[in-house]
Amino acid sequence: MTDLYQTQRAMRNMRRAAMQRGVIAILDVGTSKIACLILRFDGEARLREQDGVGPMAGQSQFRIIGAATTRSRGVRFGEISVMNETESAVRTAVQAAQKMANVRVDHVIACFSGAEPRSYGLAGDTDLADNVVTEQDVARVLAACDVPDLGHGREVLHAQPVNFALDHRTGLGDPRGQIGNRLACDMHLVSVDGSVIQNLLYAIKRCDLELAGIASSAYVSAISSLVEDEQELGAACIDMGGGATGVSIFMKKHMIYTDSVRMGGDHVTSDISKGLQIPLSTAERIKTRHGGLFATGMDDREMIEIGGDSGDWDKDRRQISRTELIGIMRPRVEEILEETRTRLDAAGFDHLPSQQIVLTGGASQIPGLDGLAARILGQRVRLGRPLRVQGLPQAATGPAFASAVGLCLFAAHPQDEWWDFEIPAERYPARSLRRAFRWFKDNW
Amino acid sequence: MRSLSAPRRHDFEPPLSAPRRMAEPPMTATRPAYAAPAAAATPRHAVEPPVTAPRRMADAQPQPQSQPQPRRPEAPAAAPFAAAPFTAAARPVPAAAVAPAPMARRDPAPSRWAYRLQRIMLTPHLRALLRFGLPSFVVLAAVGLYLSDDARRGAIVQVFTDIRQKFEHRPEFMVTLASVEGCSKDLAEAVRARLGLNLPQSSFDLDLAAIRSRIEELDAVKSAELRVRSGGILQVLVTEREPVAVWRTAEGLTLVDDTGHRVAGLYARSDRPDLPLIAGQGADRATAEALQIFAAAGPLLPRVRGLTRMGERRWDLVLDRDQRILLPAEHPVRALERLLALDHAQDILSRDLVALDLRLDSRPTLRLTPYALTELRRSKGLKTVETDL
Numbered sequence: 001m002t003d004l005y006q007t008q009r010a011m012r013n014m015r016r017a018a019m020q021r022g023v024i025a026i027l028d029v030g031t032s033k034i035a036c037l038i039l040r041f042d043g044e045a046r047l048r049e050q051d052g053v054g055p056m057a058g059q060s061q062f063r064i065i066g067a068a069t070t071r072s073r074g075v076r077f078g079e080i081s082v083m084n085e086t087e088s089a090v091r092t093a094v095q096a097a098q099k100m101a102n103v104r105v106d107h108v109i110a111c112f113s114g115a116e117p118r119s120y121g122l123a124g125d126t127d128l129a130d131n132v133v134t135e136q137d138v139a140r141v142l143a144a145c146d147v148p149d150l151g152h153g154r155e156v157l158h159a160q161p162v163n164f165a166l167d168h169r170t171g172l173g174d175p176r177g178q179i180g181n182r183l184a185c186d187m188h189l190v191s192v193d194g195s196v197i198q199n200l201l202y203a204i205k206r207c208d209l210e211l212a213g214i215a216s217s218a219y220v221s222a223i224s225s226l227v228e229d230e231q232e233l234g235a236a237c238i239d240m241g242g243g244a245t246g247v248s249i250f251m252k253k254h255m256i257y258t259d260s261v262r263m264g265g266d267h268v269t270s271d272i273s274k275g276l277q278i279p280l281s282t283a284e285r286i287k288t289r290h291g292g293l294f295a296t297g298m299d300d301r302e303m304i305e306i307g308g309d310s311g312d313w314d315k316d317r318r319q320i321s322r323t324e325l326i327g328i329m330r331p332r333v334e335e336i337l338e339e340t341r342t343r344l345d346a347a348g349f350d351h352l353p354s355q356q357i358v359l360t361g362g363a364s365q366i367p368g369l370d371g372l373a374a375r376i377l378g379q380r381v382r383l384g385r386p387l388r389v390q391g392l393p394q395a396a397t398g399p400a401f402a403s404a405v406g407l408c409l410f411a412a413h414p415q416d417e418w419w420d421f422e423i424p425a426e427r428y429p430a431r432s433l434r435r436a437f438r439w440f441k442d443n444w
Numbered sequence: 445m446r447s448l449s450a451p452r453r454h455d456f457e458p459p460l461s462a463p464r465r466m467a468e469p470p471m472t473a474t475r476p477a478y479a480a481p482a483a484a485a486t487p488r489h490a491v492e493p494p495v496t497a498p499r500r501m502a503d504a505q506p507q508p509q510s511q512p513q514p515r516r517p518e519a520p521a522a523a524p525f526a527a528a529p530f531t532a533a534a535r536p537v538p539a540a541a542v543a544p545a546p547m548a549r550r551d552p553a554p555s556r557w558a559y560r561l562q563r564i565m566l567t568p569h570l571r572a573l574l575r576f577g578l579p580s581f582v583v584l585a586a587v588g589l590y591l592s593d594d595a596r597r598g599a600i601v602q603v604f605t606d607i608r609q610k611f612e613h614r615p616e617f618m619v620t621l622a623s624v625e626g627c628s629k630d631l632a633e634a635v636r637a638r639l640g641l642n643l644p645q646s647s648f649d650l651d652l653a654a655i656r657s658r659i660e661e662l663d664a665v666k667s668a669e670l671r672v673r674s675g676g677i678l679q680v681l682v683t684e685r686e687p688v689a690v691w692r693t694a695e696g697l698t699l700v701d702d703t704g705h706r707v708a709g710l711y712a713r714s715d716r717p718d719l720p721l722i723a724g725q726g727a728d729r730a731t732a733e734a735l736q737i738f739a740a741a742g743p744l745l746p747r748v749r750g751l752t753r754m755g756e757r758r759w760d761l762v763l764d765r766d767q768r769i770l771l772p773a774e775h776p777v778r779a780l781e782r783l784l785a786l787d788h789a790q791d792i793l794s795r796d797l798v799a800l801d802l803r804l805d806s807r808p809t810l811r812l813t814p815y816a817l818t819e820l821r822r823s824k825g826l827k828t829v830e831t832d833l
Contacts, residue, residue, distance in 0.1 A: 070552070088553030095554050095562055104566035208560060 008156075008417065014212040015411070018107035023065075024212060024411055025094060025105040028404040029086070029112045029200065031075050031243025031266055032362060035396070035404040036093035038066030038101040039411060062412045064391035066101025068093050077262045078114025078217070078244040080199040087203045094207060108204055109213035109411045111220050111403055113244040115196035117157065119258045120148055125165075125184035129434075133166065133175045133183055139421035141185045155194040157216055160417055162186045162254040171252075190216055190258055213411065218246025218258050220406030225360040225384035225399070226250055234352035237384065238340055238373075239402060240363035242266045245336055247343050249352070254415075257347040261339045265363030268332045275328045276320060278306055286325065293330050293368035295323040333366065337376040344377070358384035362400035612648040620644040620676040627682040631664050635682055638662060647672045663706045689731055690716055692723040692750075702735060704728035724753030733776065734759065740777045744784065744793070758803070768799040779805070 018024040019041050026037040039062040070092045074085025098104060124145030128137055142161060150156070164172040166180035175183060197214065204211050222237035231250045239246040241264045249257040268291075273283035290304050299322035308316040349355060357377050359369060364383055373381045386397065386405035396404065554562070564570065591597050611617075620643055624632040638659055641650075652670045659668040659680065669681040687699035687707040697710035699719070706728070710716060720738050722731065734751050737759060741748055744763070752760040758773040761780070772779050779802040786808075787793045792800070796816035801809035812820065821828055 088551065091556070091559045092553040095559055098562065098566055102566070104563050104568070208563060 011211060011213050014107055014210055015109070015414075018212050021107075023101075023103055023105050023107075025097065025108045025209070026404055026407045026411060027090065027093070027108050027110040027204070028217065028401075028407060029075060029078075029080070029090070029110060030072055030217070030241055030362075030403070031078050031113070031264065032072055032241070033069050033400070034072045034075075034086075034089050034093045035069040035401060036067070036090075036097040037064050037392075037396070037404055037408060038097050038103065038105055039063065039408055040065045040101075040103075041412070062390070062408065064389060064393075064408065065103070066097040066099075067393050067396050068096030068100060069396070070096070072242070076243055078112050078241065078260070079193075079196045080203055083199065083203055083206075087206050090203060090207050094209065106208075106210055107212040108209045109215070109407060110200060110204060110211060111215040111217040111407050111410075112196065112200060113217040113239070113241050113246050113260060113403070114262070115157075115192035116262075117190050117192050117216050117218065117246075117258050117260055118150075118154075119256075120150075120189045120191065121162075121256070122147065122159075122187040122189050123184065124187070125182055127182055128180060131179050131181065133178050133180065135176060135421065137183055138164075138176065138185075141183045142187060142421060145185065145187045147189070150191040153194045154191045155197055156189055157192045157197070157214065158188070158190040158219065158255070158417060160188050160254060160415055162188045162256060163252075188254065188256055190219075192216070213414070215407060215410050216246070216248075216258060217241070217403040217407075218248040218260060219255050220410045221246065221360055221386070221402035222248045222250055222255065222358075222406065223409050224386040224406030225358055225402045228253075230354070230356050230358065233354035233356070235354060235356035235358060236344055236349055237358045237360060238364075238377075240264055240336070240359060240361035241403075242362060245340060245361070245363075247340055247347075249344070249347055249349060251352060257349075259343045259347070261336060261343065263332075263336045263339065264361075267336075268329050268363070268366075271332045272325065272328050276306060276318075277315075278308060282307060287329065287366075290322055290325055291329055291366050292322065292326050293333060293366055293372045295326045299323045299326060329366070330372070333369065333372060334376065337373055341376055355380055357381045360384040360386070360399045360402040362398075364399050612646045615676075617647045618644045618676050619647050619650060619672060619678045622678040622680060624680045624682060627665075627684045631662075631682065631684060634662060635659055635665065635668075635680060639680070641678070643678075644676070650678070664708055666701075687716070687719060688735060690719045690721050691728050691731075692721060693725075698728075700728050700731055702732055704731040720748070721750035722753065723750055724756075726756035727751070727753035729756075730759070736777050737761065737771070737780060740780050740784075742784070744787075747793075763793070767793065767797055770799060770801045770803050772803045772805065783808070 015024070022041050024039050024041070026035075026039060028035040042061045042063055070089055072086075073089040074080060074082030075089075080086045094105070094108075122145040124141055124143075126137065126141045126144045138161075141164075142159075163170065163186040164175040165184040165186075166172060166175050166178055167182055169180075170184075172178070200214070201211055218237070218239050221239040222231075225239075226235050226237055231253045234249070234251045236247060236249045239248075243262070243264045243266050245261040245264050247257075247259045247261070248255050265287075269280060269284045269287055272278070272287055273280045276283065276286075278286075286304060286306070290302070292299070302322040303319040304322060304325065306318045306320060308318070310316055344357075355378055357373070357380060359373055359381065360383070363369075370381055370383050383399065384402065385399050386402040387409065388397070389405055389408055392401075392405065565574075591600075619641075622636065622639055622641060622643065624635045627635070638661075639655060640658075641655075650672070652672075656668050656670050659665055659670075659682070664685055666683045666685045668683070669679075671679050671681075673679050685701040685705060685707045688702045689700050690710060690713060691698045691700050692713075697713060699707040699710055699716065700722075701707050713721065720734070722728075722734050727734065730753060737751060738745070738748070741761070744761075747763045747767075749762045749764055752762055754760050754770075759771045759776055761769040761771060763769065769780070769783060783792075783800065783802060792810075796813050797810055798813050799811040801811065818828070
């Protein structure tokens with residue numbers, strides 16, 4: 001645990017160094033595409049309303065000066081499966097983005113969707129040394145949270161303090177400077193498979209880049225596609241990517257739950273490919289051009305040329321109706337949404353005051369998805385697009401770039417994590433002296 | 445042999461005849477080439493004896509796979525947002541997912557070394573160095589190499605010197621004549637000799653300040669003004685020193701002006717009888733005071749022989765009959781005026797005196813001649829023991 005703590009602290013320092021240098025790269029390692037954005041920091045941010053303990057990691061305004069995307073290679077379910085392929089795809093994206101920005105970047109903040117994220121709610125409390133809450137006390141209460149057994153080979157990706165309570169008052173964003181006796185905190189912890197992080201680290205290191213931060217893509221796409229009141233009142237963001245579908249629930253501007261379904265748009269494509277006996281590239285094209293989820297009478301008459309170059313005239317001149325295509329796509333999309341529903345139910349999403357659901361990600365562009373999702377997930381469903389950020393090319397404003405844009409926001413305004421605080425100094429002698437002093441005071 | 449597809453269904457024939465038909469012009473027009481793997485095609489052609497040479501070449505050359513499918517252009521994978529994201533996903537699926545590709549497609553990814561090189565070239569310092577440092581270094585090196593030869597350097601300097609020379613020696617800037625004005629003819633001759641110019645000369649070459657100081661070294665010249673007039677004339681305006689007194693020293697007679705500066709030598713006092721005579725060491729430095737004394741001497745002037753500077757401190761006014769008036773160091777004019785008043789009242793200077801000592805303000809002292817002195821004593825009935833001497 002401490003090892004990871006040190007790693008994450010090292011990443012924070014790297015990020016600080018990158019901010020001083022003024023340039024940082026954003027890398028979204030997805031199953032279907034790898035996007036690389038290059039940010040230039042424009043100095044200190046205007047004051048954002050304070051949220052959480054405060055900007056421990058430093059904030060900044062930024063502008064996107066380079067952007068490139070490339071077809072992803074060697075990534076399955078949001079995890080790296082072929083190292084060489086992924087490495088060369090990352091190189092391609094980074095090189096093109098550097099060329100556009102005309103600047104060299106050395107630091108990268110990356111996100112990925114796979115690695116089976118699991119989220120835990122942690123609670124801890126501590127007595128205050130003197131009645132005023134200091135930063136040291138916050139660190140102590142965070143360290144006092146009892147971490148459950150994460151399982152073998154799993155590591156912490158996020159550990160964010162979500163809520164502080166001082167004596168009987170709860171819902172404190174920033175307890176520092178307040179008077180009380182007992183400080184308690186709730187922490188949200190996301191654990192992922194450690195080997196996936198190791199692979200990503202290794203792939204990025206082989207590209208001569210240094211990792212300045214790492215984030216779950218479900219989290220960052222929610223940052224970019226949920227609007228402020230949704231984040232405040234409670235909402236779920238469903239990031240439908242190529243190989244994995246991320247679910248994250250936000251409440252009071254903090255992520256309180258995240259999970260991922262290991263299915264996505266690529267599975268729809270492979271269904272079409274298998275069902276129609278066509279290559280994956282053709283299936284992808286047909287899905288993109290003609291795909292849909294609700295069949296109408298008109299769709300029976302809309303015939304789609306499948307094409308092929310098998311040499312068999314019959315096979316190469318096949319046509320299917322759009323209804324057939326929808327018939328193939330819909331069960332898989334339904335399955336994904338059902339699975340998502342299960343995850344939301346398990347998280348107790350029903351009990352939230354507001355149950356807004358936002359669909360984003362590349363696969364959310366299937367026509368009719370909002371209607372189907374409304375049937376399965378509930379009425380309050382909308383399609384989300386990422387926030388506008390300065391300098392973003394028009395082509396990168398679609399929902400497929402929600403996590404890349406969210407990662408930009410994450411890079412500029414990271415939320416405080418556990419590792420932003422110093423390890424609480426172990427002050428046993430002082431404490432025992434104080435205890436002795438108190439005993440004397442109480443008894444005489 | 446999937447690329448050996450026939451265009452129409454009923455034209456399908458055994459593969460043995462396919463190459464022949466595809467050699468026909470319309471076929472090659474619709475399908476420019478086919479991309480059958482060479483390995484797969486070779487056994488088929490092995491059993492077919494009549495094969496023309498061009499066909500074998502077409503078969504033997506593995507064509508790029510993208511060529512027979514012009515309707516599906518493959519966008520370069522790394523184009524920065526060449527297509528919208530969802531259509532971007534319509535590009536060929538990852539190479540790992542494709543069935544073992546018959547042809548090696550060009551990898552859009554940069555090689556590690558290309559990637560590193562690009563990153564190195566994007567380093568800000570290196571870019572600045574290449575953009576400004578390298579060109580300036582090349583230019584400096586070229587210039588340095590060129591100038592390292594003495595002859596070339598001399599030639600360049602020569603060019604500029606010539607241009608300058610040519611400009612300075614234009615007739616507008618030439619001085620052809622020197623005119624000396626404001627002094628006597630003798631002095632003008634001396635000044636002209638002193639100029640030492642070999643005219644005509646460019647006015648750029650004239651050092652007027654030096655010439656002026658050279659002229660002003662002449663004793664008789666008080667000041668000189670030099671200017672180059674239009675028409676190539678160097679005009680020298682000389683102000684002469686006016687001699688106001690004759691200074692007699694052991695070496696001879698000298699004319700001095702009111703500041704005591706030497707003006708000229710003098711052969712005989714009679715050459716300038718109009719000027720008063722001063723003598724003694726340091727007399728020239730107090731000429732101004734001497735002139736004041738002469739001016740105050742007014743009615744005494746016909747009797748005045750001259751002024752003698754005593755001890756570089758005070759003046760003695762020497763009159764005829766070897767009379768001396770010893771003036772004080774301070775305020776000699778006032779003392780002289782008092783003497784004149786005394787003389788006017790008591791006619792004192794016409795008496796038989798050797799000297800009149802005015803050095804003490806409150807007590808003028810007379811020194812009588814010995815004869816006068818004994819006469820005075822005798823008249824008072826005093827008997828002296830000393831001799832007449």
